[in-house]
Every structure is written in C-alpha cells, then in structure tokens.
Amino acid sequence: MSKSIAILGRGHSVTKCTKEFIDSHDEVCLVNYIIYNGYEHLVSDHADYMFGNRTSFRYSPQQVDKLGLKEMIFTGKRGQGFDRKNPKVNGFDPSSGIQALHYFLKQDYNKISLIGFDFYEVGSTPYYFKPSEAGEQKSLWNGSYKDNKINVASGHDTTKSIDYLEKVIIDIPEIEFNLISHSKRVNAIGGDNVKIIDLEK
Numbered sequence: 245m246s247k248s249i250a251i252l253g254r255g256h257s258v259t260k261c262t263k264e265f266i267d268s269h270d271e272v273c274l275v276n277y278i279i280y281n282g283y284e285h286l287v288s289d290h291a292d293y294m295f296g297n298r299t300s301f302r303y304s305p306q307q308v309d310k311l312g313l314k315e316m317i318f319t320g321k322r323g324q325g326f327d328r329k330n331p332k333v334n335g336f337d338p339s340s341g342i343q344a345l346h347y348f349l350k351q352d353y354n355k356i357s358l359i360g361f362d363f364y365e366v367g368s369t370p371y372y373f374k375p376s377e378a379g380e381q382k383s384l385w386n387g388s389y390k391d392n393k394i395n396v397a398s399g400h401d402t403t404k405s406i407d408y409l410e411k412v413i414i415d416i417p418e419i420e421f422n423l424i425s426h427s428k429r430v431n432a433i434g435g436d437n438v439k440i441i442d443l444e445k
C-alpha cells in the first residue's frame with residue numbers, strides 16, 4: 245500500500261511550494277515552529293507530526309488541536325534518535341529536519357517530500373518568513389543572519405547534511421523523493437527516484 249509524507253522545513257524555498265502540494269500527501273510533518281499568517285497559500289493547515297528544538301514548542305493547545313498534531317518530538321541533544329557518536333554513520337550534528345527524515349525512513353513510506361530544506365548555506369536567505377516574524381529567534385538577525393542572509397556556517401554542517409541526503413536517496417531506491425530546495429547541490433541530485441520540484445514557476 246502506498247503511503248506518503250511531506251516534511252515541511254522553514255527554508256526560503258518554501259516559497260516554491262503550495263498548500264495544495266503538501267495536502268496531496270497522506271501525512272504532514274512540521275520542522276520547528278511554522279509561521280502561518282500571510283503564508284496560508286504555501287503551508288498546510290494540518291499536520292500529524294512536529295520535530296523541533298526548544299525554541300519550537302510554542303504551539304498553543306488551540307493550535308495543536310487545529311492542526312491535528314498527533315505527536316511532537318523533541319530534537320535536542322538529550323531527546324533525539326539520531327546517533328551523534330558514530331562518525332562512520334553520521335559524524336555531524338543533525339538539524340531537526342534531518343532527524344525527521346531519519347525517523348520516517350524507518351517507517352512505511354514509499355514517497356517522502358522534503359520542502360524548505362535549504363541546509364543553511366552561507367549567502368542564502370535563511371527562512372521563508374520575515375525577520376520580524378521570528379519570535380524569540382529574532383536575535384539571529386543581529387549576527388548570523390544579518391541583512392537577512394546567512395553569513396556564518398551552520399553548526400549542522402551543510403556539506404555533511406547533504407552528503408547524508410544523497411546517500412539515503414542512493415541507498416533506498418524504493419522510496420520516491422520529492423525535493424523543494426534553493427540549494428544548487430540538492431537540485432543537482434539525480435536518480436530515478438528523485439524529482440526536483442518548483443511550483444513557483
């Protein structure tokens with residue numbers, strides 16, 4: 245039986261997506277705190293899962309009910325399921341998005357769509373929303389995201405994160421991967437089980 249999930253990140257490439265595309269999946273996973281107001285045409289108004297760090301558990305009980313969230317998974321160092329200690333397997337500090345992908349690869353999905361996975365590349369725009377909408381993370385725009393551009397290399401290691409994604413795609417040909425990203429390297433990933441999608445065109 246076919247089963248699909250859309251994993252919605254917060255990268256600027258969310259602007260290349262649509263609510264309709266996300267809603268075409270059986271399930272939806274949010275990565276960290278998603279901004280809805282003004283972006284309803286880009287993101288879904290329902291979700292089954294949320295993977296997030298400490299700054300992301302800002303969903304009110306009303307929001308949880310409205311979204312229909314069934315499970316919220318903390319991705320901090322003491323609560324996540326991605327092995328940080330084995331460099332032969334991972335060897336980097338995974339973002340919440342990579343941890344979500346790692347989790348769902350072990351479930352029964354034959355289609356996984358990654359949306360807004362831009363991998364914090366230096367020089368790129370960090371998020372699809374405005375700095376003024378970032379809540380308690382606004383301080384990032386005084387340093388790492390000054391002028392709304394990423395100017396400090398990510399602690400999640402952009403190169404190793406994309407290495408991991410490429411390896412997953414090669415190693416699991418039975419899963420169809422849809423990728424919506426601004427990363428040139430991600431958009432160059434090939435394979436019979438990969439589709440690069442841009443719904444903004």
